[in-house]
Amino acid sequence: MLESKQKNREVLLVCVEPGFGGQRIDNFLLRILKGVPRSYVYRILRRGEVRVNKGRKKVGYRLQEGDIVRIPPVRVAEEEVMPSVGKRQLEQLEQSIIYEDERLLVLSKPSGMAVHGGSGLSFGVIEAFRQLRPDQRQLELVHRLDRDTSGCLLISKKRSALRVLHELMRSNAIDKRYLALVSGKWHGDKADIDVPLLKNTLRGGERVVMVDPRGKQAQTRFRVRERFHRCTLLEARLMTGRTHQIRVHAAHLGTPILGDRKYGDQDANKAMHNQGLKRLFLHAESICFRWPDEKQDQVFQAPLETSLVNLLSSMKR
Incomplete structure (x- = not known):
């Protein structure tokens, strides 16, 4: 420009x-x-x-x-024009890259880091990468993840790639799957949820997303991955991409995601915090799509962070 x-x-x-x-x-x-x-x-x-x-x-x-x-x-404001990202955060993001080519950059976003600045935050993942790669002037987020959600995040390196990926998203040709540890037991093996979500309703002065017939269509497919004594590890596949969709749908089923301070169960969160869960247990595990005119799918997977792996291991014991 x-x-x-x-x-x-x-x-x-x-x-x-x-x-x-x-x-x-x-x-x-x-x-x-x-x-x-x-x-x-x-x-x-x-x-x-x-x-x-x-x-x-x-x-x-x-x-x-x-x-x-x-x-x-x-x-x-002069100080907001070019937010400066600390060396530690830049190194953390460099180490989080799991794939890169001339069109695309895929990283395993750390929990606790926003994807972009705003709402009191001077920077996020995209601002940090623009600082890391000043010569790559077309870096753009392909999609978003909540600040507390970890896992696969796509950043396009060319406007042409961004247009293709957005078209794939609109046609539901990108398969995104998440891991969520929820409070309570599941008796069946899977559930397809199709309930509308209304964004930015007020609850006690706080802006939240709620199940509401006036909202937009939202579909999530849940499948049990593993059962524990008082909680269940689920795979969640997004069929639509609404704000907080998995979190609200899980809570709607009566099994809120553990570590969720907005939609979760406070007592269950406290008990899991004592077992070592210090964050929201929601992780974008994989993302899959195929570039037009190519014969093979692009499949990317982001490993669970060590603290979550250790938590699951301790519950198995």
Whole structure:
């Protein structure tokens, strides 16, 4: 992206470079206007203050190569423009890479690290990788994981790869499977859950996702992997990708995920904490898809972190 030499508090003209065509204008602006609240970005779009080739565009407009984007004067906190990621976090992320080629980067995201900055966080995984790889200017998250969820996370290295992967996601051609340790016993071996989820409802002042007929369709397929005395290890396959979907569906079944402070059982969480569970037991174990015109699937697996392996071993004993 070629920017004018004007400061962010003045009018900014940006030319869309080759490789960035096809990106939604809202995502384009969020990347340029570091430190600017997301709500403000959408406000200036709705008001028509952002122009593309001198014309107004809707939030969902996809930019084309060579488009000239006019961005109105915006105040950006200097310290938020380029968040600095600590050396320890950068080393941790470098070590978490499980696959990389010219199109894609796959990592086993650590629990406790957000995938992107915002909501009081100066950086996340994507900001860290942009700092690690300053020459790779097209790095983008393909999908998201909750901050406390670990496991397989895809980052595209080219806009063309991102478009393909998003199309595969829309056509449900990406198979994502998770491991979840839930409180309570399962009597059957599997369950297919299809109940709608409503995002950002209030419960005691806290924003949560709830089962609600007004919500969006959400489907999860659960299968028992292993049974323990007072809990069950499940495999969860996402058929849709709603916020907190596995966590809310597991709680809806009466077997909430252990370590879940938002939707879980406090007494069960406390008991498992005493056994060594210090985090949410939800792990994106594998992801599988096939690139168009290729004959073999791409299959990636992220191992459980040592603390979770040790916990399962102790419960077997």
